[in-house]
Amino acid sequence: xxxxxxxxxxxxxxxxxxxxxxxxxxxxxxxxxxxxxxxxxxxxxxxxxxxxxxxxxxxxxxxxxxxxxxxxxxxxxxxxxxxxxxxxxxxxxxxxxxxxxxxxxxxxxxxxxxxxxxxxxxxxxxxxxxxxxxxxxxxxxxxxxxxxxxxx
Amino acid sequence: xxxxxxxxxxxxxxxxxxxxxxxxxxxxxxxxxxxxxxxxxxxxxxxxxxxxxxxxxxxxxxxxxxxxxxxxxxxxxxxxxxxxxxxxxxxxxxxxxxxxxxxxxxxxxxxxxxxxxxxxxxxxxxxxxxxxxxxxxxxxxxxxxxxxxxxxxxxxxxxxxxxxxxxxxxxxxxxxxxxxxxxxxxxxxxxxxxxxxxxxxxxxxxxxxxxxxxxxxxxxxxxxxxxxxxxxxxxxxxxxxxxxxxxxxxxxxxxxxxxxxxxxxxxxxxxxxxxxxxxxxxxxxxxxxxxxxxxxxxxxxxxxxxxxxxxxxxxxxxxxxxxxxxxxxxxxxxxxxxxxxxxxxxxxxxxxxxxxxxxxxxxxxxxxxxxxxxxxxxxxxxxxxxxxxxxxxxxxxxxxxxxxxxxxxxxxxxxxxxxxxxxxxxxxxxxxxxxxxxxxxxxxxxxxxxxxxxxxxxxxxxxxxxxx
Numbered sequence: 001x002x003x004x005x006x007x008x009x010x011x012x013x014x015x016x017x018x019x020x021x022x023x024x025x026x027x028x029x030x031x032x033x034x035x036x037x038x039x040x041x042x043x044x045x046x047x048x049x050x051x052x053x054x055x056x057x058x059x060x061x062x063x064x065x066x067x068x069x070x071x072x073x074x075x076x077x078x079x080x081x082x083x084x085x086x087x088x089x090x091x092x093x094x095x096x097x098x099x100x101x102x103x104x105x106x107x108x109x110x111x112x113x114x115x116x117x118x119x120x121x122x123x124x125x126x127x128x129x130x131x132x133x134x135x136x137x138x139x140x141x142x143x144x145x146x147x148x149x150x151x152x
Numbered sequence: 153x154x155x156x157x158x159x160x161x162x163x164x165x166x167x168x169x170x171x172x173x174x175x176x177x178x179x180x181x182x183x184x185x186x187x188x189x190x191x192x193x194x195x196x197x198x199x200x201x202x203x204x205x206x207x208x209x210x211x212x213x214x215x216x217x218x219x220x221x222x223x224x225x226x227x228x229x230x231x232x233x234x235x236x237x238x239x240x241x242x243x244x245x246x247x248x249x250x251x252x253x254x255x256x257x258x259x260x261x262x263x264x265x266x267x268x269x270x271x272x273x274x275x276x277x278x279x280x281x282x283x284x285x286x287x288x289x290x291x292x293x294x295x296x297x298x299x300x301x302x303x304x305x306x307x308x309x310x311x312x313x314x315x316x317x318x319x320x321x322x323x324x325x326x327x328x329x330x331x332x333x334x335x336x337x338x339x340x341x342x343x344x345x346x347x348x349x350x351x352x353x354x355x356x357x358x359x360x361x362x363x364x365x366x367x368x369x370x371x372x373x374x375x376x377x378x379x380x381x382x383x384x385x386x387x388x389x390x391x392x393x394x395x396x397x398x399x400x401x402x403x404x405x406x407x408x409x410x411x412x413x414x415x416x417x418x419x420x421x422x423x424x425x426x427x428x429x430x431x432x433x434x435x436x437x438x439x440x441x442x443x444x445x446x447x448x449x450x451x452x453x454x455x456x457x458x459x460x461x462x463x464x465x466x467x468x469x470x471x472x473x474x475x476x477x478x479x480x481x482x483x484x485x486x487x488x489x490x491x492x493x494x495x496x497x498x499x500x501x502x503x504x505x506x507x508x509x510x511x512x513x514x515x516x517x518x519x520x521x522x523x524x525x526x527x528x529x530x531x532x533x534x535x536x537x538x539x540x541x542x543x544x545x546x547x548x549x550x551x552x553x554x555x556x557x558x559x560x561x562x563x564x565x566x567x568x569x570x571x572x573x574x575x576x577x578x579x580x581x582x583x584x585x586x587x588x589x590x591x592x593x594x595x596x597x598x599x600x601x602x603x604x605x606x607x608x609x610x611x612x613x614x615x616x617x618x619x620x
Contacts (some may be wrong), residue, residue, distance in 0.1 A: 007205045023553050028550070029552060052284055075448070086395075087338055090341075090342040090392035091338070091392075091521070093286060112535065118280075118286065120283075120577050121284065121577075124283060124578070124580065125580075128246040129398065132242075132419055133420060136186065151245075151247075151395075152551060
C-alpha cells in the first residue's frame with residue numbers, strides 16, 4: 001500500500017483541515033488552503049503547494065532561507081508568496097517543507113522557510129506558475145480561505 | 153454555447169459573433185462531429201472571450217485538440233492587427249515555446265528494441281528529467297545572454313548540434329529582436345542551471361518506430377524511408393526561465409490593461425497594446441524565452457546522440473541522427489497572412505497549436521501509449537487557421553482525476569505488455585499522463601487531415617518513453 005498512499009498525496013484532504021485539493025480543470029491542479037489568521041493561511045497554502053512539487057513528508061528542514069514579499073493587496077501577496085517559492089526551487093535548487101511566517105500585514109510578509117537540496121527521488125512535479133484562474137482569497141467566519149490554481 | 157455552433161462542413165464549425173455581446177469576430181473550430189460532441193461550453197466560451205479582444209482579426213480559431221485552459225483554450229490560434237492589436241502575455245501562456253523536436257535514425261526496430269532496456273535508462277541518466285533533477289550545464293551570465301539572443305546558434309558554436317539542425321528548426325532556432333535586458337534577473341537565475349533539462353508534466357522523450365508512411369515522397373525528403381525505422385521525439389519548453397518571463401509580464405500587463413483602459417472579458421487574458429512599451433518589452437522578452445527553449449531542446453538532442461553512440465558503438469552521423477524538424481506550439485510571432493484578399497503582417501498567437509505553413513512539417517505529439525504524427529502544412533491552413541494545426545491529443549481528464557483513476561504501476565505494466573518501456577521519476581507521473589486521460593489522437597489527426605489543414609505524412613508509434 002506504500003505506493004498507493006504515495007500516489008494519493010494529491011487526493012488527501014489535508015488531515016488537519018489545512019488544505020484540500022479540488023478536481024476542477026482539464027489540465028491542472030487546484031487547492032483551497034485554510035487558516036484562522038493570515039499567518040496560518042499563508043503557511044498552509046505554501047505547504048499545499050509543496051505537496052504538489054515534492055514528497056514534502058520526506059524533505060528535511062536543515063537549510064533555512066528568509067523570504068520577504070510585498071504586494072499591493074493581500075490577494076497579490078498570496079500569489080507573489082507562492083510564486084516566489086516556485087522560483088526559489090529553481091534558483092536555490094531546494095525543496096521546502098516547513099514555512100514559518102514571522103511577520104505579516106495585508107501587504108507585506110516576512111518568512112523563514114526550511115528545506116533541503118532537490119533530489120529526483122524526492123520530486124513530484126514541476127509547477128510552472130500560480131494562475132489567476134478562479135483565484136480567490138476571502139475572509140470567512142472561521143478565518144481565511146485561499147483558492148489557488150497551478151499550471152503544471 | 154454549443155447549441156449555437158453552426159456546422160460549415162464535415163470538419164468545420166463556426167460561432168457567429170452574435171452568439172454573445174462584445175465579440176469583434178467570429179470563431180472557427182476545426183473538428184469532426186465526434187470531437188465537437190465532447191467539447192464543453194467552458195472551452196467554447198473561452199474561445200469567444202478572445203474574440204472580444206481589441207484588434208483581433210477574424211476568425212479566432214479553435215483547433216481539434218482544444219480543451220479548457222488559462223484564459224483561452226489550449227489548442228487556439230488568434231491573430232492581431234499590428235497596430236490596433238493586443239500583445240497578450242496571458243494568451244501566450246506560461247510555457248513559452250513549448251515544442252517538439254523529431255530526430256531520425258537509420259536504425260531498425262529490431263536493432264533498437266533488443267537494446268531498449270539498456271537504452272532507456274541510459275537516456276534517463278543523460279537527460280535530466282523531473283523536478284528534482286539538476287542540469288549538467290551551469291551558464292555564466294554572458295553565456296545565458298548569448299543563448300537568449302542567439303538561440304541555437306550558441307548551441308552549435310559550443311558543440312551542441314550542427315548547422316543542419318538550425319536549418320530544420322522553426323525560425324531557424326532564433327527569433328530576431330530578442331532583448332535580454334527585458335528579461336528579469338529572477339528569470340535569468342532560474343534559467344542558469346536548467347538549459348538541457350526536460351522538466352516534467354506532459355513533457356517527454358520518446359523512442360518511436362515509424363509505423364505508417366502515408367506519403368512516401370514527402371517522407372523520403374525528411375529522411376524517412378522505412379516503416380521499421382526508429383525515430384526520437386523530444387517534447388519540452390523554456391523551463392523556469394520562460395515561466396518567470398510569463399509571470400513577470402502578467403503582472404506588468406495587469407497594470408497595462410488598467411493604464412490603457414482596455415476591457416477584457418477574463419483577467420487571464422491581460423496584455424498591452426501592440427505598440428506600447430509594455431507590449432514590445434514583453435515581445436522582446438518572450439523571444440528570449442523562445443530562443444532558450446529552442447536551445448534547450450538542441451542541447452538535449454546532442455546528449456541523446458551521444459547516448460546512442462555509447463549504446464550502439466557507432467557515431468551519430470553514421471546512424472543518420474539528424475533533426476527532421478523542430479517546432480514550437482506556444483508562441484506569439486509576426487507573420488504575413490492574406491486577410492480579405494490583402495497580404496498583411498499580423499501578430500499570431502498559437503497556444504497549443506503548431507505552425508502548418510505549406511509543405512513544412514508539423515509535428516503532433518501523441519500521449520505515452522499512442523501514436524504521434526508528422527503532418528504537412530498546406531494552403532488550406534493558410535486560408536482557414538492562420539497557417540496552424542493541432543499540437544497533440546489534448547487532455548480529456550484533469551491530472552487530479554487521472555491520479556485518482558489510474559495507478560502509475562498499472563499504466564506502466566499495461567504499456568509494458570504492449571512492448572513499450574517506460575521510465576519516470578515516480579509512478580504518479582505515469583498515472584497523470586495515462587493515455588486514457590487524453591482525447592483519441594487518431595480522431596484529432598484525422599480531423600485536421602480530413603479538413604485538408606495538415607494531411608498526415610508519417611505515423612510514429614512509441615517504443616520507449618521517458619517522463620519527468
